[in-house]
Amino acid sequence: MAASPELRHLRYLLAVAEHGNFTRAAEALHISQPTLSQQVRQLERTLGVQLLDRTGRTVRLTDAGAVYAEHARRALRDLAAAERAVHDVQDLAGGHLRLGVTPTFTAYLVGPLAAELHARHPGIGLTLTETTQDRVEAALLADELDIGIAFAGPHPPGIAASPLFTETLGLVTADGAVPPPPGPLPVRALADRRLALLSGDFATRAHIDAYLAAHRVAPRIAVEANSIQALTEIVRRGPLATVLPDAITHEHPHLVPVPLDPPLPARTVTLLHRQGAYRSAAARAFVRLAHDLVRARGYTGTGTDTPTDGVTAPPTE
16 A cells, blocks of 8 residues: 655645746745655655646646645645644633634724733734635635634635624714704715715725615715725815714714615624634634623624524524
8 A cells, every 4th residue: 555645745735736836836845846846746656646737837736636736725724723723722821813804893893802802811812814805704714714704695615604793884974064964864965975985995885885876876985095094084074974884983973973864784794714613712712702792882683692602603694
């Protein structure tokens, strides 16, 4: 029986596949190019199949190599999870959490969550990644994150979601900038308002655009910003209006909500994780903490009931 491949063989193959070149892969691995070539050929001899097509300018996986690489990635990912499980500190005196969030949540949710995590479990380290929802999901699937905070799906296969709370949004102006209307502002009146909105990188902007399109309102966008902090500063110092989650508005005393008719649709904030992934003590503690915090802060929605194991609330999509 042929000897089983070693872990380094798997990493070497995946590096060549990623870089499409033995020289660049060898540099990334900090080994010599001849050593890398020899090790990959050894893997091919062990398996009795050609894994790489070396005939073109770029080295590519063969059909057999692509299948093998998929299983190799899964094996390395599962091994990394197993190592974390072995070193997991069940009494929460230590541990580490890798959290990914979409940008909106850094404006009102991440700070309180991080502070509460440190207050309850000061031994747990936190690595925070702010990025788009699709990248949060991809990082979860690649086992580069433990938990994501984003919005209800659809989500790609392999991603599970549990509801955390319901986020509401509304029109916002600076205090005293515009006389408040006697009642809710009809949505069509937004066609006459100059707006400052988040850029298209934000899921919030897509939500706003869909709402306006549904009511056939062409907005007058005077400013686009890719930072909520910049947006709130612009609005509170001038005559422009914007649309923000109510939780952000409530934390800025110089911003005034203006009710809309009909109101913007609410959306469900979810905790995301990879199906079947190992759940560390730090991750389980964070999920319980997150549910406690949103309940204490009065955020609404069916997601405020704490799941018994931190992950078993039903998906919302």
